[in-house]
Amino acid sequence: MNPVELLRSDLSAAGYTVPALAGLWGPDAAEALHRDQRVPARRALDALRAGRSDLPAVAVLADLFVLGRAVTLPELAVAFPALGVQGAADLGFVSIDGGQARAALDLRPYSFEDTAGAGSWWIASDLGELATGGALPEDHVLGVGGASLTLSGLMFQAPVDSVLDLGTGCGIQALHAARHARRVVATDISERALAIAAMNATLNGFENIEFRLGSLFEPVAGERFDRIVSNPPFVITPRVDGVPSYEYRDGGMVGDALVEAVLTGVAEHLEPGGTAQLLGNWEYHDGDDGLPRVRAWLDSVGLDYWIVEREVLSAALYAETWIRDGGTTPATPDFDRLYAAWLDDFAERGVSGVGFGYVVLRMPRAGASVTLTRTEQQHGPLGDIEPRGVGAHLEAGLAASDWLAGTDDAALSAARLTVAGDVTEERHYWPGDENPTAMVLRQGGGFGRAVTLDTALAALIGACDGELSVGAICAALAQLLEVDETALTADLLPAVRELVRGGILSPSSSSRG
Ligand SMILES: C[S@@+](CC[C@H](N)C(=O)[O-])C[C@H]1O[C@@H](n2cnc3c(N)ncnc32)[C@H](O)[C@@H]1O
DSSP states (O other): OOOHHHHHHHHEEEEEHHHHHHHHHHHHHHHHHHHHHHHHHHHHHHHHHHSSSSSOOHHIIIIIIIIIOOEHHHHHHHTTTTTHHHHHHTTTTTTEETEEESSSSSSEEEEETTTEEEEEEEEEOOHHHHHHSSOOOOTTTOSHHHHHHHHHHHHSSSSEEEEESSOOTTTTHHHHHHEEEEEEEEESHHHHHHHHHHHHHHTTOOSSSEEEEEEGGGTTTOOOOEEEEOOOOOOOOOOTTSOOTTTTBBBBSSSSSSHHHHHHHHGEEEEEEEEEEEEEEEEEHHHHOOOHHHHHHHHHOOOOEEEEEEEEEEHHHHHHHHHTTTTHHHTSHHHHHHHHHHHHHHHTEEEEEEEEEEEEEEEEOTTTOOOEEEEEEEOOOOOOOOOOOOHHHHHHHHHHHHHHHTOOHHHHHOOOOOOOOTTEEEEEOTTOOOOOOOOEEEEESOOOOOOEHHHHHHHHHOOEEEEEEEEHHHHHHHHHHHHOOHHHHHHHHHHHHHHTTTTTTTOOOHHHO
16 A cells, blocks of 8 residues: 555544534634634643543544644554554654654545545645644645535536536545536646646545646646636735745736636637536726626636625735735734735726625536526625525526526416525515515525515416416416516516526426426
């Protein structure tokens, strides 16, 4: 067995898993760790240590890699019976000094669920700020963070032949993609990231991922893929001396130019019908909305697009967030200097805010043209999207848009629709009133959409049982409400389209054609 396989056998024998860690220190300490607070978990392990002569292997691994403490060499030997103390050092996981070992890389269990079932991996990356206790080095290789989880949740999962993961970092997206593809190409500008990602692939038994070094689409020039995923280095950074340029989040371009390059570059690398799921930041200039800026990038590249903006940060909040993310603490001279540099850059270029969101792109099938050019702001919390992630909702949204594109108003009138199972209706009454003063439809999953209803739309939705056509329901409502049927239908059809687009109504199987 090679050293990474020995490592795998040791981690597996130790039972180094997410539930095992939670079992070591309990739910409160686990929650504290999510807030980057290690004290409760450390106290739990101290109590375990005090009660016995030797720590179990899983506790040694947890102390070393999750809680960032030194362990003794005999303890390390318990954790790595096959790999050995020297083997763990040679692989770069620990540094040994004076009879003690410290973590030199982050290594933690990771669990998830997707259409292929539940999975559990170990992911190595560079040590974070909590372990190093200071600002990160510029070549830091990121572990699995919030944005990583967001993108893996967006990823479409229908089986495909090929996937490109651009900017693979520790390889987390490539690993997810490799469960649903015959082959994956994972690229990065960082040799160190590629080495760690390749180790993670071996550690978790993947043989269908190829790692390539290079910037943006250079390593895949002339190639096309069925799916592209990327959590690109989208963070906007001032290009002045003294501001660190972190490889893991910053592609070295001015403003949001890197995001533009990635989004537009996709067009040269998708197979017909192929899709891309990406994350990005876009600038708001002089108070204007940022989404038209993204539209302008994409309108001429020949791709279907659906951009969902999830939040907008003011220039100041954006600067604070990303300076802090690099490990520079507030109320220090360095923090203030960097803050000023960010605000200068934003002021010079007229940037008033920065949007963040999800991007879904699709290459039209051969001979077809672009049918989807959709941008929307969904700034609220997501609905309950477990376990498949928001990707399933986006995939259903693409299918709904395709159905709508081929359905004119006459066909929509003839269609039979049903209400999605996660939709509920809220009615609010003034005390004593018989009729509601407000009616709101709420989507339980997806983007948790809320749609305000008037009487006619509420009645139409209530009658969408898959039996009556939309036109028949409109006719009945016109009679009931004593209004003109043509005018009512013309009024309701655009709202019905919007509800289908949002996944609240869907065509019954007989109407899908
Ligand atoms: C935000 S991290 C994403 C890591 C990982 N894919 C994830 O989702 O957690 C961005 C990655 O892009 C890489 N990168 C930076 N500049 C790049 C470029 N010009 N071309 C390709 N990758 C780049 C960084 O080294 C880093 O690994």
